[in-house]
Amino acid sequence: MTTANISPSTENAPLVATIDQLQGVIENFIELGVLVHDNQGTQQSHTALIHKTNQLIGQLGSLESNTDNEQYPxxxxxxxxxxxxxxxxxxxxxxxxxxxxxxxxxxxxxxxxxxxxxxxxxxxxxxxxxxxxxxxxxxxxxx
Incomplete structure (x- = not known):
């Protein structure tokens, strides 16, 4: 999904911000999938996995708590x-x-x-x- 089809007006600013957030979530899911697939079982890979999971949870929480999304049911x-x-x-x-x-x-x-x-x-x-x-x-x- 790209923001190229959405005009950059202030009316569409919440939608553009939500799209950017979703793109970040998707990227983190991909990175998390790579970390899980390449997990070597070491403490360092375990720490990276925990960090990426917490980052993803924070992004999802931010996306869910965003009140601008309520205008686009x-x-x-x-x-x-x-x-x-x-x-x-x-x-x-x-x-x-x-x-x-x-x-x-x-x-x-x-x-x-x-x-x-x-x-x-x-x-x-x-x-x-x-x-x-x-x-x-x-x-x-x-x-």
């Missing part, structure tokens, strides 16, 4: 998606696609109801000419 569905080992970008793409399909369906329904309104209004005016003003008024209000 993350939906539970996204967290579940990530916990299942799936890419959140795919979740976003699927969400956008399903929303676009839903919007297209709703647009079709709205157009169908508008056509029904127009046809029904025409038939009413043909059968009951005295209702013409009322029908036109309704059409104007619902257009």
């Amino acid at each position: 993350i939906p539970i569905d996204v967290l579940t998606y990530i916990e299942d080992g799936r890419n959140p970008d795919i979740y976003t793409r699927e969400f956008v696609e399903s929303t676009a399909k839903s919007n297209a369906k709703l647009k079709g329904r709205m157009q169908a109801f508008a056509q029904l309104r127009d046809v029904l209004g025409e038939k009413l005016v043909q059968e009951l000419p005295r209702l013409k003003d009322s029908v036109e008024e309704i059409k104007a209000k619902t257009s």
